[in-house]
Amino acid sequence: MDDPYVVIMAGGRGERFWPQSRLRRPKHLLPIVGDTSMLAQTVARLEGLVPPERIFVVTNLEQREATLEACPSLLPNHVVGEPVGRDTAAAVGLAAILVNRASADAVFAILPADHLIEQAERFRGVLRTAFEAAAREEILVTIGVLPTEPATGYGYVQRGESLFDLQGRDVYAVKRFVEKPDLDTASQYLESGDYFWNAGMFVWRPSVILAALQEYVPDLRAGLQELEDVWRLEDDLDDGMDKVYPDLPRISIDYAVMEKAPNVVTVESDFDWDDVGEWPAVARHFPADQAGNVTRGKVVSLDSQGNLVISPEGRLTALLGVKDLIVVETADATLICHRDQAQEVKRLAKEISRREDGANWT
Amino acid sequence: MDDPYVVIMAGGRGERFWPQSRLRRPKHLLPIVGDTSMLAQTVARLEGLVPPERIFVVTNLEQREATLEACPSLLPNHVVGEPVGRDTAAAVGLAAILVNRASADAVFAILPADHLIEQAERFRGVLRTAFEAAAREEILVTIGVLPTEPATGYGYVQRGESLFDLQGRDVYAVKRFVEKPDLDTASQYLESGDYFWNAGMFVWRPSVILAALQEYVPDLRAGLQELEDVWRLEDDLDDGMDKVYPDLPRISIDYAVMEKAPNVVTVESDFDWDDVGEWPAVARHFPADQAGNVTRGKVVSLDSQGNLVISPEGRLTALLGVKDLIVVETADATLICHRDQAQEVKRLAKEISRREDGANWT
Numbered sequence: 001m002d003d004p005y006v007v008i009m010a011g012g013r014g015e016r017f018w019p020q021s022r023l024r025r026p027k028h029l030l031p032i033v034g035d036t037s038m039l040a041q042t043v044a045r046l047e048g049l050v051p052p053e054r055i056f057v058v059t060n061l062e063q064r065e066a067t068l069e070a071c072p073s074l075l076p077n078h079v080v081g082e083p084v085g086r087d088t089a090a091a092v093g094l095a096a097i098l099v100n101r102a103s104a105d106a107v108f109a110i111l112p113a114d115h116l117i118e119q120a121e122r123f124r125g126v127l128r129t130a131f132e133a134a135a136r137e138e139i140l141v142t143i144g145v146l147p148t149e150p151a152t153g154y155g156y157v158q159r160g161e162s163l164f165d166l167q168g169r170d171v172y173a174v175k176r177f178v179e180k181p182d183l184d185t186a187s188q189y190l191e192s193g194d195y196f197w198n199a200g201m202f203v204w205r206p207s208v209i210l211a212a213l214q215e216y217v218p219d220l221r222a223g224l225q226e227l228e229d230v231w232r233l234e235d236d237l238d239d240g241m242d243k244v245y246p247d248l249p250r251i252s253i254d255y256a257v258m259e260k261a262p263n264v265v266t267v268e269s270d271f272d273w274d275d276v277g278e279w280p281a282v283a284r285h286f287p288a289d290q291a292g293n294v295t296r297g298k299v300v301s302l303d304s305q306g307n308l309v310i311s312p313e314g315r316l317t318a319l320l321g322v323k324d325l326i327v328v329e330t331a332d333a334t335l336i337c338h339r340d341q342a343q344e345v346k347r348l349a350k351e352i353s354r355r356e357d358g359a360n361w362t
Numbered sequence: 363m364d365d366p367y368v369v370i371m372a373g374g375r376g377e378r379f380w381p382q383s384r385l386r387r388p389k390h391l392l393p394i395v396g397d398t399s400m401l402a403q404t405v406a407r408l409e410g411l412v413p414p415e416r417i418f419v420v421t422n423l424e425q426r427e428a429t430l431e432a433c434p435s436l437l438p439n440h441v442v443g444e445p446v447g448r449d450t451a452a453a454v455g456l457a458a459i460l461v462n463r464a465s466a467d468a469v470f471a472i473l474p475a476d477h478l479i480e481q482a483e484r485f486r487g488v489l490r491t492a493f494e495a496a497a498r499e500e501i502l503v504t505i506g507v508l509p510t511e512p513a514t515g516y517g518y519v520q521r522g523e524s525l526f527d528l529q530g531r532d533v534y535a536v537k538r539f540v541e542k543p544d545l546d547t548a549s550q551y552l553e554s555g556d557y558f559w560n561a562g563m564f565v566w567r568p569s570v571i572l573a574a575l576q577e578y579v580p581d582l583r584a585g586l587q588e589l590e591d592v593w594r595l596e597d598d599l600d601d602g603m604d605k606v607y608p609d610l611p612r613i614s615i616d617y618a619v620m621e622k623a624p625n626v627v628t629v630e631s632d633f634d635w636d637d638v639g640e641w642p643a644v645a646r647h648f649p650a651d652q653a654g655n656v657t658r659g660k661v662v663s664l665d666s667q668g669n670l671v672i673s674p675e676g677r678l679t680a681l682l683g684v685k686d687l688i689v690v691e692t693a694d695a696t697l698i699c700h701r702d703q704a705q706e707v708k709r710l711a712k713e714i715s716r717r718e719d720g721a722n723w724t
Binding site for chain 2: 018019300302303311314315316317318319320321322325327329332333334335336337338340341344345347348351352355357360361
């Protein structure tokens with residue numbers, strides 16, 4: 001097996017983490033949980049399995065420099081900026097031709113930049129199995145995350161029969177991908193033991209995913225081919241992107257390929273996983289006081305329960321008689337949000353950016 | 363009648379208005395409502411009736427300079443700092459000997475520094491009547507504020523018969539002073555029409571209040587005499603304060619004199635009055651949006667009702683799905699408090715000052 005590659009998908013805007021996240025400072029560039037950015041943690045988590053020189057990052061052009069600053073161990077020409085966002089199928093296709101160019105026979109993993117996995121050794125073990133499976137067969141491997149609760153915010157993968165065993169792990173056929181379920185359905189999924197969370201982590205060879213794109217999204221494959229042709233003539237990766245990218249079809253990899261292809265398999269994982277999708281998720285990763293408050297920075301609370309408070313250096317935040325709030329302060333902005341409304345922070349950020357001088361804060 | 367004087371009581375700590383108020387920046391030095399400090403508004407409200415050169419301010423020594431800065435029209439030696447707080451009877455006694463020294467036969471008013479009265483002309487009219495009454499008789503005049511709601515946070519004054527009429531206003535005998543009532547009792551007071559709020563505004567001659575102090579708190583009168591004796595020898599008011607003040611008895615003027623003296627009368631007032639006792643009171647003086655939010659500064663709110671938000675220059679405060687909160691931000695601190703808990707802000711401020719580095723924020 002050739003040395004495997006990793007392509008990290010770092011295209012997020014991170015509006016859900018306003019006011020810490022901003023247009024040029026999205027979630028994966030922030031130390032939302034931990035001391036370094038989520039992206040730097042993602043790179044560090046691969047230590048011993050895939051070194052930085054075999055890691056690519058697909059981000060957007062605006063964040064390219066900030067991404068390089070956040071991860072100085074990456075090769076500058078391995079951090080590629082999309083001039084416009086074209087959903088995940090295009091980004092995956094771009095990843096495939098990047099790896100293809102470096103090593104045509106290598107397997108590679110697609111990994112999100114901003115998820116939290118604390119059990120790194122187990123994570124690398126699962127990836128190792130997936131790399132070996134993808135090197136051996138013409139398959140599209142998805143990492144199936146074992147659900148720990150009946151979550152309604154994720155898509156699920158239903159496993160079929162066990163196809164083979166590698167390094168003590170079963171590799172299963174995939175029966176189907178399902179969209180975010182309602183709570184009852186999610187509870188059934190959890191109970192059955194046959195469903196995994198679709199965490200957006202995939203492993204395959206460039207030739208296999210490109211063949212699938214050719215089959216299901218031929219326009220996208222054609223656009224990628226055009227890009228490869230430009231790259232063959234010139235050494236600057238950015239050349240061609242501006243010209244080709246805006247015309248690529250806008251479709252998700254799940255919808256375009258994963259839900260349709262017959263050769264999709266899944267490797268069951270045994271590591272912890274949290275996509276840390278919004279502020280309340282952050283609270284799970286820090287200890288709470290006796291009243292259930294999670295606080296970072298200088299915070300005083302009286303008669304207050306179940307709050308998450310993040311206060312920056314030099315500031316004091318005081319709570320009195322409040323419950324279940326998310327309070328996040330930066331040097332120039334404050335969010336005060338009911339816990340149950342955290343999924344609306346994105347809408348709030350958009351509302352702010354629409355204001356006369358909103359750009360100062362978004 | 364000699365020209366009347368006013369002595370403004372500015373001894374408050376203003377912990378109820380944390381984080382805007384601090385130890386050296388109490389409520390009366392802040393523009394809680396309006397563009398200038400509450401104290402400056404109190405001085406301005408007297409325009410045409412009592413000029414700055416006949417106004418004294420009794421404050422504490424720590425705030426003396428800030429007080430002079432807030433009201434540059436005052437004579438420097440008319441701003442007197444108590445070295446330690448000794449409750450209102452001592453401050454009133456100090457006021458009496460200050461006025462006595464300037465003009466023995468003049469009447470003077472005691473006025474709080476941090477109350478809001480927007481109908482200044484009516485206010486001056488009531489004061490004019492009180493001045494004339496106090497000049498004519500050996501009486502202790504209290505200004506009775508007409509209740510507009512069954513407030514449980516104020517003491518009340520029950521009026522007796524009308525003694526005489528001055529400038530078209532009745533001057534009533536006082537039947538009794540009563541402490542803060544419960545809601546039922548307050549409702550009865552409101553309905554009867556016989557009760558006024560005790561707003562801490564008094565008018566009398568130095569000789570009359572000093573005689574009352576001699577009668578009811580002779581130790582205090584003796585201490586004040588000692589102070590007068592020092593002042594007769596030296597021209598610096600601060601001399602003697604350090605020596606005499608700490609030993610003065612600690613008692614309120616209501617308890618010491620007003621509730622006991624037989625010569626207390628009340629002049630009914632017809633001006634608006636608000637002691638702006640805590641943050642929710644501030645909201646009453648600004649327009650609310652359709653969702654009942656009162657905001658000052660740059661504030662964005664979504665799905666939020668009944669909040670008061672004060673955000674300083676350069677900061678954006680965003681609310682999402684929250685109700686009935688008091689949010690007050692300064693350059694270095696944020697208060698987030700449920701409206702119903704605003705009376706506990708003082709306790710919060712004390713709690714903060716107890717912390718290791720709490721002095722930075724109190």
